[in-house]
Amino acid sequence: MTTTTDSLSHLNPHQRRAVEHFCGPLLVVAGAGSGKTRALTYRIANLITEHKVNPENILAVTFTNKAAREMKERIQKLFAEQMALSEYGERYDLLPEYDQVKLRSKVYKLVIKDLWCGTFHSLLSRILRFDIEKYQDENGRAWKKNFSIFDESDAQSLVKEIVTKQLNLSDKKFNPRSVRYTISNAKNQGLSPKDYEKEEPNYKGRVIAEVYNCYQDRLAANNALDFDDLILVPVRLFQQNEQVLGYWHNKFRHILVDEYQDTNRTQYQLISLLATYGEQKSHWKWQNRSVFVVGDADQSIYSFRMADFTILLDFQQDFGDGLDDDDTRSMVKLEENYRSCENILQAANHLIENNTQRIDKVLKATRGEGEQIFYFKADDEVAEANFVINKIRSLEKENPDINWGNFSILYRTNAQSRPFEDMLVRNGIPYTVVGGLKFYDRKEIKDVLGYLRAIANPADTVSLLRVINTPRRGIGKATIENLTNAAQELGVSLWEILSDETSVNTLGGRSAKSVNNFAKMIGRLQQEVENLPASEILQTVLDESGYVQDLHKQGNDEAEDRIRNVGELYNAVRQYEEEAEQDASLAGFLASTALSSDLDNVKEGQSAVSLMTLHSSKGLEFPVVFLVGLEQGLFPNYRSMNDPASLEEERRLCYVGITRAQERLFLSHARERRLYGTREPAVRSQFLDELPRELLATQYPRSVTYTNTGGRTSASYNNGFESTSSSKPTANVNWQVGDKVMHKSFGAGEITHIFGGGNKVSVAIKFPGLGQKIIDPRVAQLQKME
DNA sequence: CCATCCTGAATTTTT
DNA sequence: TTCAGGATGG
Ligand SMILES: Nc1ncnc2c1ncn2[C@@H]1O[C@H](COP(=O)(O)OP(=O)(O)OP(=O)(O)O)[C@@H](O)[C@H]1O
Numbered sequence: 174m175t176t177t178t179d180s181l182s183h184l185n186p187h188q189r190r191a192v193e194h195f196c197g198p199l200l201v202v203a204g205a206g207s208g209k210t211r212a213l214t215y216r217i218a219n220l221i222t223e224h225k226v227n228p229e230n231i232l233a234v235t236f237t238n239k240a241a242r243e244m245k246e247r248i249q250k251l252f253a254e255q256m257a258l259s260e261y262g263e264r265y266d267l268l269p270e271y272d273q274v275k276l277r278s279k280v281y282k283l284v285i286k287d288l289w290c291g292t293f294h295s296l297l298s299r300i301l302r303f304d305i306e307k308y309q310d311e312n313g314r315a316w317k318k319n320f321s322i323f324d325e326s327d328a329q330s331l332v333k334e335i336v337t338k339q340l341n342l343s344d345k346k347f348n349p350r351s352v353r354y355t356i357s358n359a360k361n362q363g364l365s366p367k368d369y370e371k372e373e374p375n376y377k378g379r380v381i382a383e384v385y386n387c388y389q390d391r392l393a394a395n396n397a398l399d400f401d402d403l404i405l406v407p408v409r410l411f412q413q414n415e416q417v418l419g420y421w422h423n424k425f426r427h428i429l430v431d432e433y434q435d436t437n438r439t440q441y442q443l444i445s446l447l448a449t450y451g452e453q454k455s456h457w458k459w460q461n462r463s464v465f466v467v468g469d470a471d472q473s474i475y476s477f478r479m480a481d482f483t484i485l486l487d488f489q490q491d492f493g494d495g496l497d498d499d500d501t502r503s504m505v506k507l508e509e510n511y512r513s514c515e516n517i518l519q520a521a522n523h524l525i526e527n528n529t530q531r532i533d534k535v536l537k538a539t540r541g542e543g544e545q546i547f548y549f550k551a552d553d554e555v556a557e558a559n560f561v562i563n564k565i566r567s568l569e570k571e572n573p574d575i576n577w578g579n580f581s582i583l584y585r586t587n588a589q590s591r592p593f594e595d596m597l598v599r600n601g602i603p604y605t606v607v608g609g610l611k612f613y614d615r616k617e618i619k620d621v622l623g624y625l626r627a628i629a630n631p632a633d634t635v636s637l638l639r640v641i642n643t644p645r646r647g648i649g650k651a652t653i654e655n656l657t658n659a660a661q662e663l664g665v666s667l668w669e670i671l672s673d674e675t676s677v678n679t680l681g682g683r684s685a686k687s688v689n690n691f692a693k694m695i696g697r698l699q700q701e702v703e704n705l706p707a708s709e710i711l712q713t714v715l716d717e718s719g720y721v722q723d724l725h726k727q728g729n730d731e732a733e734d735r736i737r738n739v740g741e742l743y744n745a746v747r748q749y750e751e752e753a754e755q756d757a758s759l760a761g762f763l764a765s766t767a768l769s770s771d772l773d774n775v776k777e778g779q780s781a782v783s784l785m786t787l788h789s790s791k792g793l794e795f796p797v798v799f800l801v802g803l804e805q806g807l808f809p810n811y812r813s814m815n816d817p818a819s820l821e822e823e824r825r826l827c828y829v830g831i832t833r834a835q836e837r838l839f840l841s842h843a844r845e846r847r848l849y850g851t852r853e854p855a856v857r858s859q860f861l862d863e864l865p866r867e868l869l870a871t872q873y874p875r876s877v878t879y880t881n882t883g884g885r886t887s888a889s890y891n892n893g894f895e896s897t898s899s900s901k902p903t904a905n906v907n908w909q910v911g912d913k914v915m916h917k918s919f920g921a922g923e924i925t926h927i928f929g930g931g932n933k934v935s936v937a938i939k940f941p942g943l944g945q946k947i948i949d950p951r952v953a954q955l956q957k958m959e
Numbered sequence: 960c961c962a963t964c965c966t967g968a969a970t971t972t973t974t
Numbered sequence: 975t976t977c978a979g980g981a982t983g984g
Contacts (some may be wrong), residue, residue, distance in 0.1 A: 237974080294974050325973085400974055477972060588970050591975095608973085649960050770974065788972045810971050826972080849969070850975040965981080 181215075188212045191467075191505045192219050197459040198492035200433075200504045201467040202485070204536035205521065205832035206512030209467040210792065213429055214244050216465060218251045220427055221284060226461075229287040232425040232447070234296065236432040239772045240792055241291045244431075248288070252280040289425070293440050294403045298322065298764045301398075301407060304417050308410040311365055312386075314393035316406075319760050321397040321626050321633045322767035326614070328388075328399045329353045331635070335387045340380075347380060356385045360401035361437045361479035363408065394666065396632035404439045411446045422450045426462050432792065433468035433488070435480040445491070464492055470532065471525050474788060474826050476819075486532070508535040512794050514543020517838050520864045521831040527863050528821045545870035548861065549841040553852070554802075557843045558592035561799045562600055564839060565782060566921055567958065568797060577603055581783040581795040583830050585808040589801065590784050597782060600921055607785035613766045617724070617735040618742055622766060624714045625707075628698045629759045631668040634660075637695075638667070644723035646687045655680045656688070672696055694718065707759040708746045715739065787830045798834035800827075803842040803858035827860045840869075913958040921958070 181189055191201050191212045203209050217233060220226040235241040250265075253276045257265035261272065268276070289296055305316045323331070333349035336342050359369045366389065370382035392398060398406060411418040425447055430436065436444075448464045449457050466488060473482035489495050493503030510518050515538035522536055551557035565580050582593050587609045597604045612618060620643050626636035638657075642648040659680055660667045670676050671692040681688045694717050698710055705713075715721050721739060724732040749762045772789055783795070802808055808827070813819035831838060846855045912924045 292974060403974085475973075478974080586971055645961075647960075651960090768974070786972065807971090812971060822972095847975075960984105962984085963982085966979090968978090969976085 181219075184208070184212065184215065185507070185509060187505055187507050188215075191465075191507075192216045193223075194463065194465065194505075195220070195224055196461060196463050198464045198488070198503045199466075200485075200488045200493060201465070201507065202469065202504065202534075203467075203507035204469055204510065204534050205472060205829070206510045206518075206794070207507040207536065208509075208511055209469070209507060210240075210244075210431055212507070213431055213465065213467050214247050215251070217244075217288070217290075217429065218248050221252075222255070226427060227287070228284050229289070230424060230426040231288055231290075232296065232428045233288065233290040234293055234428075234430040234444075235291065236435065236792060237770060237772050238292055238295060238768065239770070240431065241295075245285050245288065245290055249277060249280050249285050252284055253277050256280065292768070293436075293443070294400060295764070295768050297403045297407045297443070298768065300421065301403070302760070302764075304410060305406065307414055307417055308406060309413075310389070310393075310406075310409065311367070312389070314389060316393065316398065317396050317630075317632075319396070319630045321395065321630045321636065322403070322764055323392065323395075323397045323399045323635070324614070324767055325353075325400070327397075327635055328357075331391050332356070332384060332388055335384050335391065339387055340383065342380065347384070352381055352384055355381055356388060357399075357401055358479055359385065360399075360405050361439055363405060363439050363442065394632065395634050396630050397635070401439075404437075404443060408439050408442050408446065411443070412451070418446060418450065422447055428464050430464075430466040431468075432472075433466035434470050434473040434482040434485040435468075435475040436484055437479040437481055438484070441484045448492070471528070471534070471825055472791065472829050474791065474822060474829060476822055506534075508537055509539050510536050511539055512835055513832060514538070514540050514836055516543050516546055516868050517831060517834050520546055520838070520868050521828050523865045523868075524824065524831065524860060524863050525828045528824055530818065530821055544837055546838045546840065546864075546868050548869045548871050549839065550857070551841060551843045553845045554589070554592045554843050554847060555596075557801060557841050558596040560841060561593060561801065561839070562596040562602065563921070563958075564799070565602065565797075566600060568837070575796065576780045577782050578780040579796040580799070581785070581790065581793075581797070581833065582799045582801060583785060583787050583790050583833065584800075584802050585787060585810060585826075586802075587786055589807075593784055593801075603781040605779070605781045605783055607771045607783060607789050609771070611769070611771045612738070612741070613769060615735075615738055617720075617738055621711070621714065621720065621739055621742060622763065624695075624718060624720075625711065625759060626763055627668075627695055628702060628710060628714070629763055631672075631695075631699055632666045634667040637671070640718070641671075641688075641691060644719050646684075646691060646719075648684045648687050648691070652681055652684045652688065655682075668695075702759055706750055706757070707762045708743065708750055710759060711743055711746050715743075787826045790833050791829055794833055794835055796835045797837040797839075798830070799839045799841065800830045801841050802846075803840055803861055804846065804855040805858055807846070807855070808858055809860070824860065824863075840864075914955050 181192065184192060185208070188208050188211065191199065192215045194216065201209055201212060213233070217231060220231060221228055233241075233244065235244060253273070254265040256276055256279070257263055257268055257272075260276075261268060265273065265276070289299075291299075301316075301320070302318050305318055305320060309315050329349055332353040333344060336347050336349055336352060337344050359366075364372065366382045366386040369385060370378055372378070373381070392402070411421070428444060428448055430444060444464065444466075445451075448462070466485070468482075468485045470482045470485050473480060473485075476482075489501065489504055494501055496502070498504065498506070513521070518536065518538045525531070526533075549557075549560050551560055561582060565577075568580075569575055569577065582590075584590065590606050590609065594604065594606065613622065620640060623636040623639040623643075626633045627640060630636075634657075638653065641653065656670050656677070657667060659676065660670045663670075670680070671688065674689055674692075677688045677692065678685045698713060701710065721736060724736050724739075745766075746762055749765060750757055753761075772785075787800075805811075806814070809820055809823035813823045840861065842857050842861070843855055845852050847853075910924050914922055914924060
């Protein structure tokens, strides 16, 4: 028995059909947790072993870099397991560590290295490093292969500058953020500035088209692309250059796309071009070629970024045989859920049925009923956090085989993480927040990357301006303006002025010397970019720019932090060089930083509670999930409540959240929430009412935790649907030294002393991280923990 | 040229 | 509440 058939035993018959699919189009549709991603992963392995497909002919698109990494690891493991049997006649996990490593690295060289597996953005940036110089846009703009990738804040600053400085418009009327958003949407629909103007033939439309046009000019002048270009440029390039398309069409014989419901029109076009060579359907050739997509329309949650789940619904017509479900050979449905306990699954299924824009699906449970879903109503966001962290503590304590990494807290907006973080810190529980401020978005990191970008891509004026006087070198606004103006007058890049000593001497005034020194440093490194490894370039930048020195001089905690972060960046470069699958160049590293998301830092198996938005949680799973902030206006978000389609997307988001849970699900909301510093009353989310009541518990069926001897449980655990009176002092309890207690604002602690007796008791409690406090249990709300 | 204080806007979601 | 960007004064 070969291992392929062995691994097929990890699949149900429908999955197996998907996995064994060889040529032609195939759509796998199924609800959450039905093993779509697993099917896709196994199919890659199966193509290679059973059908002898060369890994370099496979293109696998995932939604996040993390998903790509995990998929590659999974495939690596599958092959290592297979080779362990064939070469050692032994199960992989029984081999000594040394042989495991040897096998893994062998598999890496043989299979993984050549596999093109990543997000649309990272895969296409790789393609562009090869071929972008063959591209020209409709205005003759062109790019070189050392292009920079501008992140969202670069893009927004550019738009702002164009609106206010170049076109002298009011940024009140043309808010740079929303203009940038509009441009981004246009690009994601494949519209050029001219196309956009045709679509919006009014004043505003004309202005935005004008900004868009200038924006593209500026990008090109900087030899830079934004995120949207990474998709759009390849599509245009493929459309205008048959040879280039031919090369990639020929290379990628088998294309696989995960989370297909969240692709947009340009991404779809790209897949379509690669798979069909842009030919009419009647000319398509499927010999040794396939398109395999998996998705779930009910989990489409990225329409704000122009994702369009009708692309998934249309797959059968676009690529498939278009036959109905009973006769089709180009679609497989998976109907068993392997992730969640039945209660959780039922709640999710019930909720999503409230959507009208959907096709009904079957999703059956394979796991037991599980515990009831627990619903909690808190007084405010602090009490909500308190509830969640208490629960986490007690579950962790009760179950020896549960660790912090099994918990996740999911919310609608990043801003909600704060109270949970505070409470986790207080309790000394390790946690990771995904999203919010990304590592590569920190000021010090962006500064240092600014140097690297200016070195890799001299045309990158944005980066040059960022670092020319960071740290301060006495190059002021006036000087910079002089230099920039000169560049503009001459129609050359800023760098061409900077790098010419004479020009700088003429224009630079008193700071000419500083400018020349700066330019020499950058120039020297530009010469070395081809010869030196990226880490060495970074090291030189750090030594010569004075950046770290300047931080040392500041000497405060914040500066210390920054220095450490810069050190982290150095490690990241080193790691990149070591793993350097493909493109070990500085430009390659810079691309990876621009495209990295915060999720990528969350390593499997690290024992820390995860906090993230519902959007970030897509595709993940956790034994215990807390879905928090279920309030009207927050979730569903008020910006989505007036439009039925948007409301349905919010509901899908809720569906995604619920279906992340494997064993336990806790839902919570607050009656009052701080917003911009003021307290606002909050109403429970309609989504709570859309769940089947009988599945929700508001108090524990088996009284495990939190029961006071005095009978009544703490106020918040009463009939949760009624309003609760929760500021009730603690009931009469016999306190003892050593008791573990929970305080409303200080969190968990342990009693170290008892003072007085009878009615006049006060207790000393030691709170981790807060020290010892003396508290009157009749005033404070104190709960005894089992 | 640079540090500090003050004002007003911001929170939907992200590759 | 937090933070970026502008005004102000050294
Ligand atoms: N045939 C199977 N037998 C047992 N467990 C399975 C099987 N297929 C998948 N699983 C498990 O079920 C869980 C969900 O699988 P997977 O992530 O592939 O589902 P999915 O459909 O991609 O989910 P989502 O829609 O949420 O992205 C995983 O833990 C996976 O290991």
